[in-house]
Amino acid sequence: MTYNVAILGASGYTGAELVRIIATHSSLNIVGLSGNSKAGQSMAQVFPHLRHLDLPVLTTIEDMTFDGVDLVFCALPHATSQRVISELPAHVKIVDLSADFRLRDPEAYEAWYGQPHAATELQESAVYGLTEFYRDEIAKARLVAGTGCNAATGQYILRPLIAAGVIGLDDIILDLKAAVSGAGRSLKENLLHAELSEGYSAYAVGGTHRHLGEFDQEFSAIAGRPVQIQFTPHLMPANRGILATAYVSGDAATIHQTLTAAYDAEPFIDVLPKGEYPSVKQVRASNFCHIGVVADRIESRAIVIGVLDNLTKGSSGQAIQNANLMLGLPETEGLMMAPVYP
Structure with a gap:
């Protein structure tokens, strides 16, 4: 079975890494890419190393539609994901790569990030995304908070x-x-x-x-x-x-x-x-x-x-490992590529 995914913040390094890995993933299909500062451009223009791929044109988040999207990777800057994720449709599963939902205690978040959390109801339900130690919780989660690298x-x-x-x-x-x-x-x-x-x-x-x-x-x-x-x-x-x-x-x-x-x-x-x-x-x-x-x-x-x-195990690879669990796919799917050397 193939699942449709969207990447918010695809014009950053972790967004590009998500695209690179998903390109060889047999069960994930990219149907939407956002990059507000690069809206209207192709991924080939923003990241020439991805020009061989048939990808959607970058758009703003406001212009995206999530009909038919099964899972969203949110690779946005810290303090941005809270608002965006709180407005996503309820049927969409989310893997957030920012710091916005990593800390369970709202007071701890405010102490470390210097501002109150804007979506505390989601913060309470988010599962910490260190895959090897939260595997069962991740598999049942709607929102997974990727760890810091x-x-x-x-x-x-x-x-x-x-x-x-x-x-x-x-x-x-x-x-x-x-x-x-x-x-x-x-x-x-x-x-x-x-x-x-x-x-x-x-x-x-x-x-x-x-x-x-x-x-x-x-x-x-x-x-x-x-x-x-x-x-x-x-x-x-x-x-x-x-x-x-x-x-x-x-x-x-x-x-x-x-x-x-x-x-x-x-x-x-x-x-x-x-x-x-x-x-x-x-x-x-x-x-x-x-x-x-x-x-x-x-x-x-x-x-x-x-x-x-x-960028991989510390962020985008971890995100796909978690998405595999959330979608009921083999955890290693799309991720067994050998390291690049030298």
């Missing part, structure tokens, strides 16, 4: 360890490197080639990064008590990819066994042999996440490293 990477390497009680909870340090596409496609001075290339910098230092709201929410729920990690993200001069390094207290062998057991049946998460550690190049343009565990020279300390592609 940084938040997904950190959770993949830490969630099973917190749940199993094999690491200390009061001294977790997460050091993360993120590629520039995670900042979106809009023009920003600090993302110009001359500003970014040949450099490497921290940002949102001291606990100000908004993905910490997701870490607080999820890790505290797993542990049954407040858990706050120390987290510093860094911007690296690369187009795609995230590498997260967690420094934790615990036995490295036990940590490796715990992660291996947790992900043994997962098609997209691969725990490497003990002592090996991954590179972002190994997962580029794929829906895979690789994890490595190494014992530290300090006794009872370990280093856990995770990598994924921020």
